[in-house]
Amino acid sequence: MTTPPGYRVVIGLETHVQLKTASKMFCRTSAAYASAPPNTLVCPVCLGMPGVLPVINAAAVDLTILTGLALHSEIPPHAKFDRKNYAYPDLMKWYQISQYDLPLCVGGWLEIDAKGETRRIRITRVHLEEDTAKLTHVVGDDGQPASLIDVNRSGVPLMEIVTEPDITSAEEAMAYGLKLRNILRWLGVSTANMQDGALRIDANVSVWPIGAEVGDTKVEVKNMNSFRALGQALDFEVERQTALLERGERLEQETRGWDERAARTVSQRTKEYAHDYRYFPEPDLPPLEITRERVQRLAEQMPELPDAFRQRLTGELGVASADADELIEDRDLAVYTIDVIERHAGPAAEVVTWVLQDVRRLLNARELESDDMPISAASMAQLLALRAKGELSSTMAGTVLEEMFDSGKSLEEVVAARGRQISDTDALADIAREVMAANPQAVADYHAGKDRAVQFLMGQVMRRTRGQANPGKVTELLRVELDRDRGE
Amino acid sequence: MADDLFRLTVADAGDALTAGDISSVDLTRSVLDRIDAVDARTGAFLLVTADAALAQAEDADARRARGDAGPLLGIPLAIKDVLCTDGVATTCASRILEGFVPPYDATVVARLKDAGAVLVGKTNMDEFAMGSSNENSGYHPVRNPWDLSRVPGGSSGGSAAAVAADECLAALGSDTGGSVRQPAALCGCVGLKPTYGRVSRYGLVAFASSLDQVGPLTKSVHDAAVLLEATAGHDPRDATSLPEPVPDYAAELDGKVEGLRVGVAPEYFGEGIDAGVASAVEDAISILKANGAEIREITLPHTEYALPVYYVIAPSEASANLARYNGVKYGLSDPQADDVDEMMATVRAQGFGAEVKRRIMLGTFALSSGYYDAYYLRAQKVRTLIKQDFDTAFESVDVIAAPTSPTTAFDLGGRTADPLAMYRADVLTLPASLAGLPAISVPCGFVDGLPAGLQLIAPPLQEARLLRVADAYERLRPASPAPRQAVGA
Numbered sequence: 001m002t003t004p005p006g007y008r009v010v011i012g013l014e015t016h017v018q019l020k021t022a023s024k025m026f027c028r029t030s031a032a033y034a035s036a037p038p039n040t041l042v043c044p045v046c047l048g049m050p051g052v053l054p055v056i057n058a059a060a061v062d063l064t065i066l067t068g069l070a071l072h073s074e075i076p077p078h079a080k081f082d083r084k085n086y087a088y089p090d091l092m093k094w095y096q097i098s099q100y101d102l103p104l105c106v107g108g109w110l111e112i113d114a115k116g117e118t119r120r121i122r123i124t125r126v127h128l129e130e131d132t133a134k135l136t137h138v139v140g141d142d143g144q145p146a147s148l149i150d151v152n153r154s155g156v157p158l159m160e161i162v163t164e165p166d167i168t169s170a171e172e173a174m175a176y177g178l179k180l181r182n183i184l185r186w187l188g189v190s191t192a193n194m195q196d197g198a199l200r201i202d203a204n205v206s207v208w209p210i211g212a213e214v215g216d217t218k219v220e221v222k223n224m225n226s227f228r229a230l231g232q233a234l235d236f237e238v239e240r241q242t243a244l245l246e247r248g249e250r251l252e253q254e255t256r257g258w259d260e261r262a263a264r265t266v267s268q269r270t271k272e273y274a275h276d277y278r279y280f281p282e283p284d285l286p287p288l289e290i291t292r293e294r295v296q297r298l299a300e301q302m303p304e305l306p307d308a309f310r311q312r313l314t315g316e317l318g319v320a321s322a323d324a325d326e327l328i329e330d331r332d333l334a335v336y337t338i339d340v341i342e343r344h345a346g347p348a349a350e351v352v353t354w355v356l357q358d359v360r361r362l363l364n365a366r367e368l369e370s371d372d373m374p375i376s377a378a379s380m381a382q383l384l385a386l387r388a389k390g391e392l393s394s395t396m397a398g399t400v401l402e403e404m405f406d407s408g409k410s411l412e413e414v415v416a417a418r419g420r421q422i423s424d425t426d427a428l429a430d431i432a433r434e435v436m437a438a439n440p441q442a443v444a445d446y447h448a449g450k451d452r453a454v455q456f457l458m459g460q461v462m463r464r465t466r467g468q469a470n471p472g473k474v475t476e477l478l479r480v481e482l483d484r485d486r487g488e
Numbered sequence: 489m490a491d492d493l494f495r496l497t498v499a500d501a502g503d504a505l506t507a508g509d510i511s512s513v514d515l516t517r518s519v520l521d522r523i524d525a526v527d528a529r530t531g532a533f534l535l536v537t538a539d540a541a542l543a544q545a546e547d548a549d550a551r552r553a554r555g556d557a558g559p560l561l562g563i564p565l566a567i568k569d570v571l572c573t574d575g576v577a578t579t580c581a582s583r584i585l586e587g588f589v590p591p592y593d594a595t596v597v598a599r600l601k602d603a604g605a606v607l608v609g610k611t612n613m614d615e616f617a618m619g620s621s622n623e624n625s626g627y628h629p630v631r632n633p634w635d636l637s638r639v640p641g642g643s644s645g646g647s648a649a650a651v652a653a654d655e656c657l658a659a660l661g662s663d664t665g666g667s668v669r670q671p672a673a674l675c676g677c678v679g680l681k682p683t684y685g686r687v688s689r690y691g692l693v694a695f696a697s698s699l700d701q702v703g704p705l706t707k708s709v710h711d712a713a714v715l716l717e718a719t720a721g722h723d724p725r726d727a728t729s730l731p732e733p734v735p736d737y738a739a740e741l742d743g744k745v746e747g748l749r750v751g752v753a754p755e756y757f758g759e760g761i762d763a764g765v766a767s768a769v770e771d772a773i774s775i776l777k778a779n780g781a782e783i784r785e786i787t788l789p790h791t792e793y794a795l796p797v798y799y800v801i802a803p804s805e806a807s808a809n810l811a812r813y814n815g816v817k818y819g820l821s822d823p824q825a826d827d828v829d830e831m832m833a834t835v836r837a838q839g840f841g842a843e844v845k846r847r848i849m850l851g852t853f854a855l856s857s858g859y860y861d862a863y864y865l866r867a868q869k870v871r872t873l874i875k876q877d878f879d880t881a882f883e884s885v886d887v888i889a890a891p892t893s894p895t896t897a898f899d900l901g902g903r904t905a906d907p908l909a910m911y912r913a914d915v916l917t918l919p920a921s922l923a924g925l926p927a928i929s930v931p932c933g934f935v936d937g938l939p940a941g942l943q944l945i946a947p948p949l950q951e952a953r954l955l956r957v958a959d960a961y962e963r964l965r966p967a968s969p970a971p972r973q974a975v976g977a
Contacts, residue, residue: 044592048812050585051572051594051693055727083808085855089828094811147828149816278855280864283697283805285727 003169004242010206010214011167011234012124015180017159017190018131018198019063024155025130026054026097033152034196046155048092053284056081060128060157061104061288063189066298067159068105068126070183070305075295079104081128081282086275089147090132092154100279103127104290110163110183111307112175121176122164131156159189165204165214170234174227177201182306186331194226201230206251207241217250221265223257233258237265309334317341317348326356332370333360336377343381346388354384358398362405375404379411386411391420393471423470425477428461431469432477435460436485446482454478493518494654498711501657502559505552512552512562515657516545516606519564523608523655526975530640531630532650534569535577536609544606551604559714559738561604566656568647569610570617571702572691573597576607580693581625582615584839585819594691595726596660596702596719603718608656612646615841616810617667617695619643620913623904624843631900632675633975634938638897641671641913647705648675653975658706658715664696665798666892666917668703669929673892673941676931676970678958679705680712681917683948684924685730687716688723694809696802697728699921709930709959713737716951732949740952741959746780748957751885755791756916762895764935769891772932772942775964776889776957784885788877793870794918799911800854800867801922806844807851813839846907875923882947887957891916892929892941920945930958937971 003009024031027045044052065075082100108123133154140146161180167173181199184192192199206218221237224230236258241251253274256265281287304312306328313319313327327334337355341348359380363370375383383404387397396418403414422428435457436443445453454475461474493515496504504510520538527533541564548562572578572590574597579585593601600607614624622630622645630645632638633653640649644661648671651659661668663681672679681703692702704715717737723729752773757766777783815821815835816828822838825831840848854863881888894916903910920927925945932942942961946954 044590047817049590049592049818050578050580050588050812051590051689051691052592053690053726053728055725085808085811087811087814087832089814089816089832092812092817093808094814095808276857278807278852278857278860280804280808280855280860283728284694 004207004238006210007207007242007245008210008214009168009238010165010208010218011169011173012165012204012218013163013167013173013176014202014204015161015177016200016202017067017161017184017192019060019157019159020188020190021057021059021063021157023057025057025060025128025157026155029155031156033156036152038148038150038152041152042154046092047151048154054097054282056285056288057157060159062294062298063157063187064104064126064128064159065290065295066187066302067161067184067189068108069295069299069302070187071105071108071110071123071126071161073105073108073123073126075105075290076102077290077292078102079288079290081285081288082279083282084129085278088132089149090135090154092133092151096129096132097282097285098129099127102287104288110176110179112172112179114172114175119166119172121166121172124162124164126159126161129158129160130154131158170231170238173201173203173234174231177227177230182328182331186303186306186309188303197225200225203230203234203237205234205237205241207238207245209245217253219251219253220255221258222255222268223259225260229258229260232263233265236263240265306331306334309338312338313348313352319348319352323349323352323356327352330370332373336370336373339377340380340384343378344384346384350388351384358401362402366405374408375401379404382411386415386420390423390470393421393467395471396421396467399467419466419468421470422465422468423473425473428469428473429477429481431461431464432457432474432481435464436478436481443482443485447485454482494522494657496657497707498559498563498657498714499708501563502561505562506557512545512548512606513542515562516541516564516608519608519656522653526633526653527655529631529636529975530633530649530653530655531628532611532640532646532653532655533566533609534579534581534612534625534627534646537576537607540576541606541608544601548604548606556604558603560600560718562606563604563657564606564608565600566608566611566647566650566659567597568613568644568659568661570613570662570693570695571597571660572693573607573610576610578610578693579626580616581613581627582813582839582841582844583626583820584813584835588819590691592691594702595688595723597691599719600660605718611644611650611659614643614645614667615844616693616806617643617662617664617700618806618843618847620666620670620910621898621900621903622646622671623900624841626841629900632897632938633973634676634971635897636974637900638938639674639900639902641674641893641897643667643671644679644705645671648672648677648679651675651677651705651707653973658704658711660702660715660719661705662692662695663701663703663917663921664699664802665921666914668705669892669917669927669941669943670914672705672929673931673943674897674939676934676939677705677707678709678712678931679703679929679941680716680951680955681921681927682716682720682951683730683926685728686720686926686949686951688719688721688726688729690723690725694805696805697809698805699802709928709955709962710738710741712928713741713955713959716955720951730949735952737952737955741956743960743963745776745957745960748776748781748887749885750776750781750783750957751786751881751888752783753786753788753791753881753888753890755788756890760894760912760915761891762935765891765893765895765940768933768935768940769889769942772961772965773889776961779960779964786881786885786888788874788881788888788919790870790873790877791919794874794922795911795915797867797870797874797922798914798918799850800863801871803847803851804854804864805851807848807855810840810844810848815839843907871922874919878919878923878925878945878947886946886953888945890943890945892943893917896935896938896940916943924948926951926954928954928958930961932961932965933968934971
């Protein structure tokens with residue numbers, strides 16, 4: 001979707017990110033709710049029982065600061081939590097502990113590629129809050145609509161990243177979202193999976209005639225649970241608002257939800273019903289003093305981020321640009337690849353191709369995540385070395401890889417059982433002659449000019465050697481023997 | 489002796505238990521009998537847990553037989569119903585929490601249990617600790633043991649009346665704007681509000697989180713020292729609790745006031761202070777002076793703003809703290825409602841009393857968009873000025889002496905029609921609450937047959953000093969012939 005002529009599109013994004021901490025934001029209950037049966041990971045604190053008190057999860061604060069540092073935010077020395085009041089059944093206390101005017105991270109930016117150009121999207125703030133319980137709307141046993149509450153999610157640490165209204169199209173919004181997701185994964189602060197709700201992107205969209213001043217009125221769009229939905233919702237909204245303006249109507253401040261099935265946004269709440277959240281400082285939590293030492297320590301823990309990693313791959317290591325792009329999409333695989341590259345004597349591109357093709361195909365086939373990689377980087381480098389030295393053919397290397405993957409056996413064990421590649425000229429020449437003697441028709445075909453006969457004879461050699469013959473060498477020897485045979 | 493064990497102080501009962509003269513079971517039976525005899529008249533308890541108390545008493549006796557000791561081992565205490573008690577109904581005297589049984593103990597309750605205390609029941613209070621007369625209980629009012637037609641003060645009126653009528657040896661209350669000190673003054677017992685953060689608030693059902701503190705109501709200053717020591721100290725479950733070590737408060741009671749600099753502020757003796765109360769407090773200050781204390785006049789110029797500041801901040805916090813009572817998870821519910829919105833609305837309309845609703849609305853208004861700066865933010869700034877008044881004063885004095893309550897106990901129903909008149913009952917206790925300072929009320933004689941209270945205020949974490957001065961005064965106090973309590977012997 002291109003920007004409608006005569007108009008400009010103004011988009012700001014609010015991204016909620018569930019943090020990967022062991023326990024919840026304000027209690028010691030496990031935050032690993034996704035795999036737990038409903039309402040099993042709860043305690044008086046995250047249930048909002050009378051008299052209980054929140055205690056700040058320091059790890060969540062650290063992960064938020066780490067994210068802020070990766071986004072070039074300033075980390076102010078003073079931050080605090082506030083209560084955001086609203087009445088909804090998924091909110092246990094009827095207020096959410098969030099951060100209002102003193103967030104953990106202020107300012108910053110994220111660079112995206114927009115039509116080949118680098119664009120800098122400014123970050124307004126990054127703050128920390130608690131997730132709500134999960135409501136599921138069902139039809140009850142009595143046939144009446146009912147809502148089920150799962151409190152497991154209540155109190156899971158939730159980080160919110162807010163951008164300035166710097167985004168001008170759905171494509172840019174998606175580029176921002178993908179880039180941000182990648183960084184979050186590289187930082188290890190979140191799974192950042194949209195379909196699990198670990199990453200939720202809301203958008204503020206407004207379309208303005210070029211030349212007109214950009215006003216305050218904006219439409220908040222929610223409920224996009226995939227990047228595809230984000231792009232579709234924004235395209236729809238830009239089209240809807242443009243049509244509105246074309247008809248001479250005014251933009252209404254409202255909240256709209258993306259209806260996946262109807263492929264449209266639907267008004268949920270207009271300005272007159274907007275919440276007054278009545279923020280005030282959370283009296284149960286003392287203000288946060290963020291020491292410079294803490295920020296320094298986190299800065300030192302900062303892993304290499306995808307942009308820098310990509311540069312390293314395409315620069316000194318000479319990996320193709322497209323391969324590098326593919327690799328940084330999967331942080332664990334990328335880190336693994338670098339680890340193998342550093343142990344491998346040959347060119348880095350060899351490793352990258354091997355990983356992106358053979359290794360990834362196996363991961364996919366076995367439904368393994370990259371961080372479940374069953375083969376150590378050291379073993380992988382040894383395997384590649386054997387291949388490079390010709391002790392394993394490409395096919396053999398693939399077979400060895402697969403067996404190591406599935407059996408968990410070491411490289412030595414597998415190679416010892418399967419044997420190495422036979423490259424010995426005398427031994428291979430003997431086998432070639434035996435195969436020729438046993439297949440006179442093929443030899444005759446060759447002499448009659450049918451070059452394909454070499455492939456057939458080659459297959460027979462491989463069969464006799466159980467795949468261990470060095471195919472290049474066999475082809476060479478077969479031709480020598482066949483030609484000599486003709487000469488006689 | 490065995491007939492009126494219930495009259496003992498914690499200290500004397502502890503001595504008798506240690507000496508083997510009595511058992512905790514004897515003591516607990518005596519207290520339970522006393523409750524049976526008088527509670528119909530005082531209304532101090534919402535729930536008496538007689539069986540559990542006797543079982544705890546047996547445990548305490550068994551622990552003592554094994555060589556265990558401790559000042560609270562086997563001592564029958566009462567707990568204000570604002571504190572969560574594992575397996576025992578906790579209502580905050582509100583209909584909205586009817587039937588709520590917490591699966592956890594407040595930290596203070598757990599600490600008392602660890603110390604071997606016997607918990608005889610949950611005491612009555614103003615609903616959600618909002619009130620100064622205990623008439624806001626959602627169940628029944630409490631009557632002052634000295635005159636059953638009068639209020640016991642509030643909001644810890646049940647705890648104060650229970651201590652005064654010997655229905656327990658001591659009790660825990662909670663003080664947000666004076667809710668321990670004011671009823672202690674009106675009922676003639678000792679009431680201590682610790683420094684904000686000295687005692688854990690975990691399990692204390694929140695009214696105004698930046699002000700709430702748990703404090704003891706006792707028959708003597710020494711007993712208050714014992715209860716404070718047992719309950720104070722850092723709690724990892726309360727982020728606002730202070731890490732400083734807890735001194736042996738009782739051991740520091742040496743009876744000395746010589747050289748002590750006592751500040752007296754005219755702001756605490758102005759308009760609205762009953763002449764008899766002022767005179768009783770002035771007599772108490774004279775006794776300190778006669779025994780070597782130096783009396784200095786100080787000024788606390790922002791005192792008059794404490795009341796309006798409090799009635800912005802406390803209701804604001806309360807409006808959020810009480811939002812969770814919506815009938816979904818515990819307490820009152822409405823299964824007949826058509827949908828969840830109707831259910832929540834009905835529960836809150838029926839479950840909360842008038843004063844609670846008034847404060848929720850006050851706080852909701854004060855925090856609303858467009859009003860926040862004018863009310864909440866401004867109140868916080870004035871709160872800082874009130875704190876600074878005390879900081880300045882404590883540069884030249886060690887403690888501040890003042891009346892606890894402007895009047896003695898007033899008539900039941902006397903102020904219920906006039907919320908502002910009711911709010912003024914806390915005018916002398918609010919400043920120390922807003923400043924987070926420790927303060928104590930000690931009985932200082934009777935005015936027209938009703939107890940009056942001397943309030944002492946100290947700098948942050950100076951509870952030891954506060955208790956020492958209060959204890960010294962208690963020892964020096966003339967043994968005025970106490971009038972007979974209305975509840976009788």
